[in-house]
Amino acid sequence: MSSPIVKLIAQRIALGVLLLFAVSILIFVGTQILPGDVAQSILGQSATPQALENLRNSLGLNDPAYIRYLRWAGGVVTGDLGTALSSGQDIAGSIGGRLWNTLFLAFWAAVISVPLAIILGLLAVRYRNGPIDKLISGLALASTSLPEFFIGYLLVYFFAVKWQIFPGISTVYDGMPFLERLRAIALPATALTLVVLAHMMRMTRAAILNVMQSAYIETAELKGLRPFDIIRKHAFPNAIAPIVNVVMLNLAFLVVGVVVIEVIFVYPGMGQYLVDHVAKRDVPVVQAVGLIFAAVYISLNIIADIAAILANPRLRHPK
């Protein structure tokens, strides 16, 4: 691998780390601005001023902001996300399993939706402006336009209540057999797929249509290639960069945007955990989850950038 690529990739990663650092400051400041006081919410309305003061001291809430930030950031770097105020449990420990659950769900939703979206996009270009294109675009748009909770309840009504094929509540537990687990997430994964499909499909279609104007597409046509082979072999490789970008944005959504779906299907993931603790004003948990979501977002975008760099033959094979 040549040095300009290594340099470009190193730059992207360094930028990502810097960005994550900036986001951590934003999250910290944001949670400080929120109204309410942790000590107050732990002890309740009837607490004496002395008790509040003691608790604040013991939680370190009276220290200057930058010291509290450094204490928190230092902990995060060493893997210590702090303790949940509401339950007193170690946050890293309780997030571990839930993060794994969320990633499991996102992974299977991605495995279905990404290839499906790209194949539908290619087909839409092949039959552009014809009935097949309009049908694909129409269905994809309709599924995106419906709110995710509506799709979720629709799926539950038909597949869980009426036909009883899949469970309506996605309970998973440690040591659950793999196939059982897949069965449990079938409905939420389908709902997520329907939510992200249209965006990826339409961007794939647009990116490839853009490339279809190029002279080398004409060259391929004049070699006698079939229309779908032209799209697959000659247009798609040159449209990878924009497609990867939108795919990564949607993968990020699959991880951080699942809050509603997890609540509907009572799935023990990060989203539900976040919602529970926002309600309890548990600032350390909100901070930790926010930071993890930001990290997911940033790393997926770095991957998209790197993929776009690697997809460019000019960078892969300099003169």
Add this chain to the structure above:
Amino acid sequence: MAKPEVKQKSDLLLDIRNLRLEAKVFPPGEPPRTITLVHDVSLTLQRGKVLGLIGESGAGKSTIGLSSMGYGRGGVKITGGEVIINGRDILKSGKSGIRKLRGREVCYVAQSAAASFNPAHRLMDQVVEASLLHGVATRAEAEKRAVALFKKLSLPNPETIGDRYPHQVSGGQLQRVMTAMALCSEPDLIVFDEPTTALDVTTQIDVLAAIKDAIRDTGVAALYITHDLAVVAQVSDEIMVLRHGRLVEWGGTRQIIKEPRQEYTNALVSVHEITHEEQKPGADPFLSVKNVTASYGGGKVKVLKNVSVDIYPGQTLAVVGESGSGKSTLARAITGLLPPEEGSITFSGRMLANRLADRPKEDLQQLQMIYQMADVAMNPRQTVGTIIGRPLEFYFGMKGRERDARVNELLDKIEMGKGFIDRYPAELSGGQKQRVCIARSLAAKPKLIICDEVTSALDPLVANGILKLLLELQKEEQVAYLFITHDLATVKSIADSIAVMYRGEVVRYGPKSQVLAPPFDAYTDLLLSSVPEMEIGWLEKAIKGRRMASAGN
């Protein structure tokens, strides 16, 4: 693949009968309508022969060429006639029949190979693709054949050039790789669509020779499309002259260039003959470029090295050289767009500020520019009146009736009537657009107009009109030109003095009569001997007589 029985019997390869091509156009502000691009043209081509299709843009030559592959570019549709190849009418063979023809019996070489190769795939994969698709050869056989073709087309490193990506290979080499790609599946016919037009003259001659040898050695027939009669005279057995989608004249190459029967053909043959008496340099130049050195990327890439030239009032300095020689960079240095690192530019006895931003309005007014692409040099949403009126307002504060009167005066000068003042650029032809750009630069009453390849994008006859106009305007207005071009015929027509540039340096400089008289330095010799002449057998003579190879092939 079994070849049709007819092939052995008949020498007739291609027989186009009463071909009619139409397209739907969407003119601004009007309802769409159907126009006829090609009116019932017929032609025949024998196996192994080369037919040159020649004409200005819009003559329908590419459209006819592509119709032999059953292809209509953009919205072009074949609406009438027959295209018979190897004894069968391909227009009746359906989509899959046409796909079997393309890349197998008929192949295509495009004008810009750089754009016509897929940037994402290695050259070899693209070269053998059609052969594999049509089952002509196995991959190993096809690659072997490709390497042999690379050798025949004198490409460097024929064994390994196929492993490269298109961006790693120069334009002239890509054009040859594309020819190899067309030959690889051993077709009966190749359509060459202006294959050397985008190349420098010094590169063009190599590519042309390679194409000619390859056609001769493989016995393939060809339709050779170009607007350059001198080029087509080198490779064709017969020439067909087209205009506005109609046949003008069709005959043997010698007859067309030596004894044209139609007036239009005659005009094409004698395009470049403008007589221009050279003016002797005056006592003192009004613009003097002294030892200018300039570079891009903060000194990393030196693009001008110690360049000195003088321009005299009312005279033309032509700057010639191949692409990358620094001709346009010299213009950028003079206009202040690329401030020189060393050296100075004096104008009317005083130093010009290096940077454009530091120059007063009077200096800007004295130096005007005209560009190669007239249509992108104008705001498409402004009328001709606004475009020409803008410098009048900006430099002289003219308004209202006074301004309109001056705009009309300028339109008269460029031989365009009053009706044009309210037109938009999209409603003008290429030559008219360039005329408007000339009027815009004249409006500032400059002492010097820098003309950067102003006729390169135009058809020969139109370009000729522009050059004549520029010479007339020079006599009337006493304006000087810095004329940047790669076309030596243009230089001979209009220059008073000439600077030949090569890799950022001026290698030869002086009055026209001296520069164009022997003895030549090696580069000027190469440049001069590379200009195609309308002479059968010129190509072989020129290749034999060369003293150095071209730099950028």
